[in-house]
Amino acid sequence: MFASDGTVRRHYAELSERVSELSSDELRRRQQACEQSFLHQGITFTVYGDNSSTERIIPTDLLPRIITAAEWARLEAGLKQRIQALNLFLHDIYADGRVLRDGLVPRALIYGSKHYRREMRGIPVPHGAYVNVCGTDLVRREDGTFVVLEDNLRVPSGVSYMLANRDVVRRAFPALFRTAGVRPIEHYPQDLLATLRSLAPFQDDVSIAVLTPGVFNSAYFEHAFLARQMGVELVEGRDIVVNDNCVYARTTSGLKRLDVIYRRIDDDFIDPLAFRADSTLGVPGVFNAYRAGNVVIANAPGTGIADDKAVYAYVPRLIRYYLSEEPILASVETFLCREPKSLSHVLANLDSLVVKAVGESGGYGMLVGPHASTAEREAFAEKIKADPDNYIAQPTIQLSTAPCFIEGAIEPRHVDLRPFILHGEQTTIAPGALTRVALKRGSLVVNSSQGGGSKDTWVLSA
Amino acid sequence: MLSRVADNLYWMSRYLERAEHTSRLLAVKLETLLEQTPREAELSWRRVAAGLSGDEHVPSAAADAFEITRALAFDPENSSSLIASLQSARDNARQVREQISTEMWNQLNRLYLRLAPMDLATVWNDQPGHIFRDAVDELLMLEGITYSTMRHGEGWYFLELGRYIERAQLLSRLLDLHFGRASRSGTAPSYLDWVVLLRFCTAFEAYCKVYTANIRRDRIAEFLLFDPEFPHSVRFAVERLTDALTRVASGAPAQRRAACERLAGRLKASVDFGQIEELMGGTIDLFLTNIMSQCEQIHEAVQAAYISYDAETVL
Numbered sequence: 001m002f003a004s005d006g007t008v009r010r011h012y013a014e015l016s017e018r019v020s021e022l023s024s025d026e027l028r029r030r031q032q033a034c035e036q037s038f039l040h041q042g043i044t045f046t047v048y049g050d051n052s053s054t055e056r057i058i059p060t061d062l063l064p065r066i067i068t069a070a071e072w073a074r075l076e077a078g079l080k081q082r083i084q085a086l087n088l089f090l091h092d093i094y095a096d097g098r099v100l101r102d103g104l105v106p107r108a109l110i111y112g113s114k115h116y117r118r119e120m121r122g123i124p125v126p127h128g129a130y131v132n133v134c135g136t137d138l139v140r141r142e143d144g145t146f147v148v149l150e151d152n153l154r155v156p157s158g159v160s161y162m163l164a165n166r167d168v169v170r171r172a173f174p175a176l177f178r179t180a181g182v183r184p185i186e187h188y189p190q191d192l193l194a195t196l197r198s199l200a201p202f203q204d205d206v207s208i209a210v211l212t213p214g215v216f217n218s219a220y221f222e223h224a225f226l227a228r229q230m231g232v233e234l235v236e237g238r239d240i241v242v243n244d245n246c247v248y249a250r251t252t253s254g255l256k257r258l259d260v261i262y263r264r265i266d267d268d269f270i271d272p273l274a275f276r277a278d279s280t281l282g283v284p285g286v287f288n289a290y291r292a293g294n295v296v297i298a299n300a301p302g303t304g305i306a307d308d309k310a311v312y313a314y315v316p317r318l319i320r321y322y323l324s325e326e327p328i329l330a331s332v333e334t335f336l337c338r339e340p341k342s343l344s345h346v347l348a349n350l351d352s353l354v355v356k357a358v359g360e361s362g363g364y365g366m367l368v369g370p371h372a373s374t375a376e377r378e379a380f381a382e383k384i385k386a387d388p389d390n391y392i393a394q395p396t397i398q399l400s401t402a403p404c405f406i407e408g409a410i411e412p413r414h415v416d417l418r419p420f421i422l423h424g425e426q427t428t429i430a431p432g433a434l435t436r437v438a439l440k441r442g443s444l445v446v447n448s449s450q451g452g453g454s455k456d457t458w459v460l461s462a
Numbered sequence: 463m464l465s466r467v468a469d470n471l472y473w474m475s476r477y478l479e480r481a482e483h484t485s486r487l488l489a490v491k492l493e494t495l496l497e498q499t500p501r502e503a504e505l506s507w508r509r510v511a512a513g514l515s516g517d518e519h520v521p522s523a524a525a526d527a528f529e530i531t532r533a534l535a536f537d538p539e540n541s542s543s544l545i546a547s548l549q550s551a552r553d554n555a556r557q558v559r560e561q562i563s564t565e566m567w568n569q570l571n572r573l574y575l576r577l578a579p580m581d582l583a584t585v586w587n588d589q590p591g592h593i594f595r596d597a598v599d600e601l602l603m604l605e606g607i608t609y610s611t612m613r614h615g616e617g618w619y620f621l622e623l624g625r626y627i628e629r630a631q632l633l634s635r636l637l638d639l640h641f642g643r644a645s646r647s648g649t650a651p652s653y654l655d656w657v658v659l660l661r662f663c664t665a666f667e668a669y670c671k672v673y674t675a676n677i678r679r680d681r682i683a684e685f686l687l688f689d690p691e692f693p694h695s696v697r698f699a700v701e702r703l704t705d706a707l708t709r710v711a712s713g714a715p716a717q718r719r720a721a722c723e724r725l726a727g728r729l730k731a732s733v734d735f736g737q738i739e740e741l742m743g744g745t746i747d748l749f750l751t752n753i754m755s756q757c758e759q760i761h762e763a764v765q766a767a768y769i770s771y772d773a774e775t776v777l
Binding site: 039040041042214220221224225227228233234235238239241243248250251252255 | 463464465466467468553556557559560561564567568571572575616710711712713714715768769773776777
């Protein structure tokens with residue numbers, strides 16, 4: 001919000017003025033209205049206790065984060081370039097393996113990853129689009145540019161919060177919203193529907209469903225929300241029957257064929273016959289139907305190999321390799337512990353690095369060096385030495401901050417940015433994002449599973 | 463429509479009907495508390511408890527109005543309490559969140575969130591009937607919201623089916639307690655009990671319009687069983703559930719549809735052609751038991767035909 005000299009940045013001026021006109025009580029009242037609205041809509045996640053379970057909302061901060069048109073144009077171009085390269089990469093490793101033959105990416109990195117799906121070898125994918133829905137995490141550096149932190153290519157969530165935040169914050173600042181020239185994002189569900197539809201082998205009467213693990217999943221609200229907004233069926237594994245390599249939903253009038261499944265279940269659980277046999281959430285036989293070309297699964301199984309934290313280090317090289325272009329968005333410098341030189345560097349500099357386990361997400365299995373105790377660092381060093389292939393390290397990134405309304409006062413909190421990219425026949429990005437907020441003072445962890453919140457993100461049209 | 467979705471809608475509606483019935487009985491009971499002698503009040507509480515939980519014996523430890531009300535309304539362990547019904551309705555609604563309108567969900571969710579943390583003790587000394595009267599109003603509002611915000615397609619008819627099967631069963635049970643064997647073994651219901659029964663069924667004014675304020679046992683039975691136009695009569699409920707059955711699962715094989723429609727037709731015939739004079743001669747308990755078991759059969763037939771059928775049989 002503020003420039004380094006302490007003045008309010010131009011695109012924040014109106015917000016700053018509007019907020020300073022309002023009393024703390026008035027802001028608090030609007031904040032509570034937002035929270036009530038979330039609670040009543042059931043936009044909650046459940047915290048299970050000993051005997052009871054309580055429903056909590058993911059806190060939404062009242063003050064929108066603002067992104068200028070120029071910043072967005074660059075982000076959009078960079079994200080499009082990135083998803084194009086990542087899809088070409090996925091196609092390559094599941095088809096010819098050219099990138100491996102050329103030695104750009106070590107074979108062991110791919111074949112040794114738990115996210116590599118041998119079963120996907122040679123399966124044709126519509127438009128070569130493996131990743132159809134992507135949520136890329138970015139942060140802003142001190143120089144104001146955005147840098148990619150992580151590509152979420154499996155089953156990214158959070159888009160319903162992007163839309164829900166907009167809904168409540170627009171109501172909290174109606175006048176400001178009208179004059180600011182905020183680009184709309186409400187068409188996201190239609191874009192998603194169009195993307196899914198473009199994956200079907202025919203265009204008339206395509207039968208699409210959202211596959212959810214069920215009501216106990218923490219993102220269930222989002223699954224139901226998207227199905228409702230798209231006007232398609234929300235199905236669970238137990239609603240689906242596979243017969244003769246065709247996929248059907250069980251309806252009151254009999255079985256109904258499904259053509260495209262937008263699955264919100266991890267690869268591992270999607271088909272107990274193909275992947276984890278103990279999965280009760282998935283659909284037995286659905287992968288064979290997919291292989292036979294009778295149903296489209298989006299995202300395709302096996303996309304996790306491309307958002308692996310070690311593969312991340314290669315993405316700039318992949319962009320040059322496949323597109324012959326320079327990466328528009330920077331990545332964070334990454335040390336692969338599998339390389340001996342990097343390993344010794346990492347072990348010698350644990351106090352300044354963030355170390356992450358390659359296959360984990362959601363903020364688990366990581367060490368934030370500067371915030372860890374000596375004992376924690378030593379214990380983690382042992383883990384790294386025991387299995388160096390499983391770890392990467394990055395310099396501690398100073399997340400940018402945004403003003404947040406915290407307990408009656410306006411304070412800075414660290415934020416990141418997750419825009420959502422759709423990729424089918426075409427690539428579309430709704431001009432908005434989920435801005436995740438680390439609500440604890442000084443904290444850098446924005447994950448909602450670890451006490452993060454979110455804010456509405458305004459992309460300005462000019 | 464997905465079988466699971468139909469099932470969730472059906473149960474959501476049954477639980478909402480039960481919640482409304484429970485709220486209304488408690489509201490009426492608490493509102494008329496002051497007009498009864500302690501002995502009358504106790505008998506009347508027993509009927510309410512039996513009508514709501516199927517248990518005719520109110521535990522002696524719970525013999526005061528507060529404890530009974532708490533158990534019937536706010537005991538989460540009691541699966542037929544108001545709060546348990548609302549919770550089940552909400553759980554079912556959450557599973558079909560994308561099928562019902564946002565207005566419906568908000569209304570149901572708001573009501574649940576308001577009642578769930580309520581402490582009966584804090585409102586007990588100040589017109590406790592109010593909270594249940596409010597609950598009835600909120601549930602009626604939900605019914606209206608449903609009527610005007612949801613497509614009247616197959617899903618809506620599954621809601622209708624659930625609502626009216628539940629209503630026919632709840633009404634039959636309540637009538638059985640007032641006209642059946644149970645009512646003859648103890649003290650016969652008094653004048654006030656008959657007025658209370660009508661009010662339990664939100665029927666006092668409607669009854670008076672048809673029969674004037676001349677409160678007679680046989681006429682009350684006739685009205686609540688056979689009136690074709692009153693929404694809380696057994697006949698009305700049966701009429702609506704029969705109609706709903708003809709409108710769901712239009713693409714299902716004729717054979718499976720026929721199984722449900724035949725049972726519904728039989729039930730409809732028994733209430734369309736029932737004679738109150740015959741029943742008041744001593745067969746009314748048999749008649750009511752029969753209606754309850756026919757509702758149960760229809761429920762099972764619907765499950766078998768549309769919800770839990772074997773997929774192999776239709777491939």
